[in-house]
Amino acid sequence: MEPKIKHSSPVVPPGGRKEMIRIRDLHKRFGDNHVLKGFSLTLHEGESLVVMGKSGSGKSVMIKCLVGLMEPDEGSVEVLGKEISTLGQSELDELRSDIGFLFQGSALYDSMTVRENLEFPMRRHAQKLGLGKDTLPFVLEALENVGLAHAIDLMPVELSGGMKRRVALARALILKPKLIFYDEPTSGLDPITSKEIIELMRSIQRKYGTSSLIITHDVDCARVISERILLLVEGINYAEGTYLELSGSSDPKIEAFFKK
Amino acid sequence: MVYIQSIVKGIRDFLAETGQLAFFAGRFFKEVLKPPYEFRELLRQCYQMGNRSLMLVLVTGFIIGLVLTLQSRPTLIEFGAESWMPNMVGISIVREIGPVITALICAGRIASGIGAELGSMRVTEQIDAMEVSGTNPFKYLVVTRVLATTLMLPLLVIFGDIIALYGSALIEFLKGGMSFQLYFNKVFDALSFGDFIPATTKSFFFGFVIGLVGCYKGYYCKKGTAGVGKAANTAVVMASLLVFFVDFMAVFISDIFYEL
Numbered sequence: 001m002e003p004k005i006k007h008s009s010p011v012v013p014p015g016g017r018k019e020m021i022r023i024r025d026l027h028k029r030f031g032d033n034h035v036l037k038g039f040s041l042t043l044h045e046g047e048s049l050v051v052m053g054k055s056g057s058g059k060s061v062m063i064k065c066l067v068g069l070m071e072p073d074e075g076s077v078e079v080l081g082k083e084i085s086t087l088g089q090s091e092l093d094e095l096r097s098d099i100g101f102l103f104q105g106s107a108l109y110d111s112m113t114v115r116e117n118l119e120f121p122m123r124r125h126a127q128k129l130g131l132g133k134d135t136l137p138f139v140l141e142a143l144e145n146v147g148l149a150h151a152i153d154l155m156p157v158e159l160s161g162g163m164k165r166r167v168a169l170a171r172a173l174i175l176k177p178k179l180i181f182y183d184e185p186t187s188g189l190d191p192i193t194s195k196e197i198i199e200l201m202r203s204i205q206r207k208y209g210t211s212s213l214i215i216t217h218d219v220d221c222a223r224v225i226s227e228r229i230l231l232l233v234e235g236i237n238y239a240e241g242t243y244l245e246l247s248g249s250s251d252p253k254i255e256a257f258f259k260k
Numbered sequence: 261m262v263y264i265q266s267i268v269k270g271i272r273d274f275l276a277e278t279g280q281l282a283f284f285a286g287r288f289f290k291e292v293l294k295p296p297y298e299f300r301e302l303l304r305q306c307y308q309m310g311n312r313s314l315m316l317v318l319v320t321g322f323i324i325g326l327v328l329t330l331q332s333r334p335t336l337i338e339f340g341a342e343s344w345m346p347n348m349v350g351i352s353i354v355r356e357i358g359p360v361i362t363a364l365i366c367a368g369r370i371a372s373g374i375g376a377e378l379g380s381m382r383v384t385e386q387i388d389a390m391e392v393s394g395t396n397p398f399k400y401l402v403v404t405r406v407l408a409t410t411l412m413l414p415l416l417v418i419f420g421d422i423i424a425l426y427g428s429a430l431i432e433f434l435k436g437g438m439s440f441q442l443y444f445n446k447v448f449d450a451l452s453f454g455d456f457i458p459a460t461t462k463s464f465f466f467g468f469v470i471g472l473v474g475c476y477k478g479y480y481c482k483k484g485t486a487g488v489g490k491a492a493n494t495a496v497v498m499a500s501l502l503v504f505f506v507d508f509m510a511v512f513i514s515d516i517f518y519e520l
Contacts, residue, residue, distance in 0.1 A: 067392050093394040107389040110380070121393035171393075 017044040019078075020179055020211045021066065026075035028061050035061050037235035038075070043179075048205060048212045050222045052257055053232035059215040060104070062232070063181050066213070067099060068092050080178065097125040100172030100180040100210070104187055106164040108156040108171070115139055115152045118171050125175055142170040145207075146200060162193035169200060173208070180204075182214040186221050198224050219258055223247075231257060284476045288406055291399050298404050305408035309370050313416055316369060317362050321420035324361055325353065325427025333435060342436060343446075349428045350447035351455060358421035359459050360507055363466035366413060367499035371474035374405055375495030378478025379488035387479070402479060406471035413467030414460050454518070462510035466503050473499040 021043040028036040035058040043049050053059045064070040065077050068084050077084045082095055108117050118139045143149045146166035156164060165185065172180055185201060186194035198221050205212055205225075214225055222229055223243050231239040231246065231254060239246060239254050247258040328349055336342050378401060381387050390397040429443040477495040481487045 064388075069388050069391060089396075096392055096394045099392065101389070101392045103385045103389055105384055107385040109386055109389070110384075120390075120395065124394040 017046060019043070020045055020047075020080060021213065022076070022078040023062070023066070024076045026062065026065060026077065027073045028058065028065065028070065029073055035235055036065075036072075036075075039232065039236055041230060041237075043211055043213055045211055046209050048214065048225050048227045050214045050216060050226035050229045051232055052217055052222055052229060053215075054217065057232045058235045059232055060183055063101075063183055063213065063215055066181065067096060067101060093124065097121075097175050098178045100175065100177040102165075102168050102172045102180065102182045102185055104184040106156075106161075106168040108159075108164055108168055110156055112156075113152070114143070114148070114154050114156070114159075114167050117156070117167060118142055118174050121171065121175055138174060142174045143167075145173065145204065146170045160193075161189055162196065165189065165193075165197055166200065169197070169204070173204060176208065178210060180210050180212045182212065182216070184216055184218075185214065186216065186218045194218065194221070201225055217257070219247075280480075281473070281476055284479075285472055287398060288403060288472065291396070291403050292407065294399075296399075298400050301400060301404040302407055305404045306412055309366075309405075309408050310412035310415060313366055313369055313412070314419060317365055317416045317420045318423045320361060320365055321358065321422075321424040322427040324357060325349070325424035325429075326431055328352070328357070328424075329428040329431040330435075333431070345432055345436075346428070346438075346443045346446035347450035350425060350450050353424045353428070354421050354451055355455050355459050356507075356511075358424055359417045359463045359466060360503065362417045362420040363413065363463070363470065363503045363507075364500055366409070366416065366467070367470050367503055368496050370409055371470045371477075371495040371499035372492040374409075374471065374474030375477040375481075376488055376492040378402075378475060379481030379491035380478075382479065382481045383483055383485070383488060398479075402475040405475050406468060409471030409474075410464055410467040413470065414463040417460070417463040458510060458514040458517075462506060465506045465510065469502040469506055470499045473502060 019042055021041065023039060023041040026036050026039040027034070035056075039058065039062060041049070041051070041062075051059055051062070061070060065072045066079055066084070068087070071085065079095060080098055082091070084092070084095075087095065108114075109120065112120065115136075119135050122135050122138065139152065140149055143152060146169050148163060148166050148170065151159065151163060151167070156167070159167065169185075182201065186197055189197065201212070201214075202225060204210070212225070214221070216222055226243055229241060229243055229246050230237060233253055239249070239251070246254055249255065249258075329345065332345065332348065333342070336345055336348070378387070381401070387397045387401070390400065425444070425447060429438075429440050432438040432443050433440060474495045477491040477498070481491040
């Protein structure tokens with residue numbers, strides 16, 4: 001099924017920015033449940049793309065296929081020019097050092113302090129990034145980016161929901177990735193904390209120029225952060241465009257996402 | 261008909277579970293030899309499992325020693341074999357009661373702890389986060405824990421045996437006036453390496469199955485908090501059953517060697 005609305009304005013200059021992610025005709029089934037039915041997506045360098053969809057529409061499955069946590073049944077998933085399904089474990093690990101992932105529930109390691117949480121991704125990639133044995137400056141820089149340098153020695157259980165999300169964001173950024181995936185970055189947070197997280201995402205985007213793929217059903221988040229929005233309905237692309245284009249649509253399925 | 265169907269399903273589930281556990285064990289042996297080695301995490305787990313189980317094992321061992329002696333005394337006195345008490349208690353504790361009771365305590369404490377910890381990490385996406393950060397979670401979480409239980413259980417068994425013998429010696433001293441020195445002389449006269457080596461060897465296997473089952477149940481925990489509880493619970497049941505099975509196999513094999 002072709003998207004009903006394509007962006008009319010050149011949000012992404014063709015040929016101007018290289019493709020960071022390219023998904024084509026992605027299918028994923030869980031038993032009889034056909035979750036993704038030919039989903040396609042392209043993310044360009046420096047772009048912020050929001051994928052919206054109802055719960056159970058396959059958004060998280062799609063993002064997990066992108067980092068190799070799930071294998072697609074059919075279709076092609078290319079990240080930074082590499083086809084995920086053809087990569088060996090070491091190549092996949094290498095590729096993952098260029099990807100930051102903010103999980104829905106923050107996914108901080110309970111048994112480690114904030115500092116150890118941030119140091120953890122550096123263990124494997126320190127050499128590649130030219131990091132010495134002293135990782136503290138990098139941890140502090142990442143924590144300062146999210147305004148939590150003072151929480152360096154706290155355990156995750158001592159942090160509020162918003163603080164956990166910030167620490168998780170700092171952890172996703174610690175390797176200075178080219179791509180960041182956000183899985184429901186504002187879910188479970190109060191409106192004020194959600195706004196803070198969205199602002200943080202924007203400032204990080206500006207500071208590092210990373211390409212971002214954001215999965216959400218938070219319209220405010222999509223409005224503020226997106227250059228382009230892709231609607232995922234029943235496992236397939238339903239519509240694509242800027243926030244203004246989609247929020248002005250009279251299509252009932254699209255309206256359902258944007259009406260408050 | 262329904263009854264037969266449920267039996268067939270039960271057998272099928274049992275075989276599937278056995279196959280998956282065997283596959284999991286196979287993966288352990290494949291990963292354990294491959295670098296990088298997680299020595300720091302292994303030491304941390306050894307401390308967690310060894311040191312933190314020690315008090316429980318010592319208290320239980322001491323009580324077992326007391327109870328075994330108190331309950332055996334009247335019968336041995338009746339046959340005029342009171343002086344054989346240290347020999348009987350020594351052999352039964354070192355060969356069988358010490359290793360099995362310690363293993364069952366550890367199945368309850370360690371297997372459920374590992375099942376709940378890894379299960380909770382699975383449902384909160386911490387294991388996925390680890391994988392995305394380029395660390396092999398199987399190696400970091402499973403290999404270290406299984407190795408730690410395998411190495412620590414024989415040590416716990418030795419401590420448990422010693423304290424159980426002290427408990428028994430205390431009763432003999434209080435009730436029969438036998439000195440501690442005489443008691444232990446008799447115990448060591450009765451014991452040979454043929455008693456000690458098979459018991460220690462099977463303790464390694466007990467530790468292995470306890471760690472393996474705890475990790476298996478936690479690592480493949482289904483979604484939700486109910487899944488975590490179930491993982492912890494089934495880990496204890498399965499580990500305890502496997503301890504008895506391994507014990508039977510160990511006794512059966514060592515019996516063959518005795519006959520030779």
